[in-house]
Amino acid sequence: MKAVVTGGAGFIGSHLCDHLIAHGHEVVALDDLSTGSRSNLDQLMDDPAFTLVTGSILDQGLVGDVVAECDTVFHLAAAVGVHTIVDHPLESLHTNLHGTENVVAAAAARGARFLIASTSEVYGKNDADGLTEEADRVLGSPLKSRWSYAAAKGLDELVGYVYARQSGLPCVITRFFNIVGPRQSGRYGMVVPRFVDQALAGEPITVYGDGDQRRCFGSVSDVVPAVVRLMDTPGAYGTAVNLGGAEEVTIRGLAERVIALTGSTSTIRHVSYADAYGEGYEDMRRRMPDTTRARDLIGYTPRHRLDDVIRAIVDARRSTPAGAPLATA
Numbered sequence: 001m002k003a004v005v006t007g008g009a010g011f012i013g014s015h016l017c018d019h020l021i022a023h024g025h026e027v028v029a030l031d032d033l034s035t036g037s038r039s040n041l042d043q044l045m046d047d048p049a050f051t052l053v054t055g056s057i058l059d060q061g062l063v064g065d066v067v068a069e070c071d072t073v074f075h076l077a078a079a080v081g082v083h084t085i086v087d088h089p090l091e092s093l094h095t096n097l098h099g100t101e102n103v104v105a106a107a108a109a110r111g112a113r114f115l116i117a118s119t120s121e122v123y124g125k126n127d128a129d130g131l132t133e134e135a136d137r138v139l140g141s142p143l144k145s146r147w148s149y150a151a152a153k154g155l156d157e158l159v160g161y162v163y164a165r166q167s168g169l170p171c172v173i174t175r176f177f178n179i180v181g182p183r184q185s186g187r188y189g190m191v192v193p194r195f196v197d198q199a200l201a202g203e204p205i206t207v208y209g210d211g212d213q214r215r216c217f218g219s220v221s222d223v224v225p226a227v228v229r230l231m232d233t234p235g236a237y238g239t240a241v242n243l244g245g246a247e248e249v250t251i252r253g254l255a256e257r258v259i260a261l262t263g264s265t266s267t268i269r270h271v272s273y274a275d276a277y278g279e280g281y282e283d284m285r286r287r288m289p290d291t292t293r294a295r296d297l298i299g300y301t302p303r304h305r306l307d308d309v310i311r312a313i314v315d316a317r318r319s320t321p322a323g324a325p326l327a328t329a
């Protein structure tokens with residue numbers, strides 16, 4: 001495989017690059033290093049099968065040049081994290097809409113296989129017990145910028161889906177549910193690395209809202225091989241596939257686990273959503289994936305338990321040199 005990974009310097013993208021290189025593929029990572037980091041790819045820099053191109057998916061010419069040499073495109077580049085989306089709504093929309101259009105058009109022109117990283121956010125406030133891929137979307141008002149990420153990712157899915165239907169593009173849409181692991185940054189609103197950093201610093205762990213909201217965290221070590229297998233599975237083309245974990249936890253319960261696993265003296269402090277994200281922020285009470293489709297297509301079963309993933313994140317944080325940017329974990 002000659003693969004392009006957009007967002008290859010990011011959390012999931014860098015693990016995907018590691019996996020592809022370890023399995024003998026050639027990889028070009030395209031990343032503007034906005035939320036990603038070159039140091040996430042340090043281990044690959046001397047490998048002749050790996051190239052990092054620093055640039056934006058908004059640069060149509062660059063995207064065309066990079067994709068022209070490949071047969072497979074994993075499109076992970078996006079503006080992510082609640083803080084990024086709420087603080088930079090226009091730039092985020094631009095990246096998540098026009099950037100994706102550029103990448104999918106280049107993949108289609110090249111005849112390359114294409115995977116788009118979508119999100120459980122597309123389900124919005126639907127808190128059903130096990131969200132299937134056909135579940136309804138329940139989004140708040142488009143006037144609340146908090147929903148712009150979900151709206152843009154939904155449109156991205158549609159673009160990929162329509163390319164698949166209309167021009168036969170081999171396109172897989174993966175919907176990630178709260179994926180966690182080493183190298184994820186806590187800077188942009190991701191809860192697990194934020195809690196781990198607070199616990200290691202002995203600071204209060206700040207839980208937004210009442211803490212009874214429930215999530216199901218998936219391990220990057222489960223998701224990355226699944227992404228590659230889905231790309232090799234024609235039955236996955238032209239459809240969406242949920243990928244995530246199986247273990248549900250409240251956010252307060254997550255904070256307690258992080259405290260226990262780090263041996264921290266941190267306390268838990270509740271912060272209102274308004275104080276965290278500004279007035280009018282809406283959260284969902286529950287988000288739980290149904291991963292039956294992934295199991296049927298590729299035998300997907302999440303194997304990594306949340307405690308083990310938290311331990312791996314803690315170990316990575318502890319080995320980060322003092323003063324290194326948090327994004328590099």
Ligand SMILES: NC(=O)c1ccc[n+]([C@@H]2O[C@H](COP(=O)([O-])OP(=O)(O)OC[C@H]3O[C@@H](n4cnc5c(N)ncnc54)[C@H](O)[C@@H]3O)[C@@H](O)[C@H]2O)c1
Binds near residue numbers: 079095
């Ligand atoms: N981590 C999760 O739980 C999760 C959940 C749902 C969906 N996703 C999706 O998975 C993908 C990867 O997310 P992640 O968690 O690894 O986040 P991340 O921020 O670590 O990765 C995103 C990468 O995209 C890069 N990027 C942003 N704008 C760019 C641009 N204009 N041009 C080139 N590169 C650009 C960033 O520098 C970063 O390296 C994203 O598409 C995200 O929407 C992630």
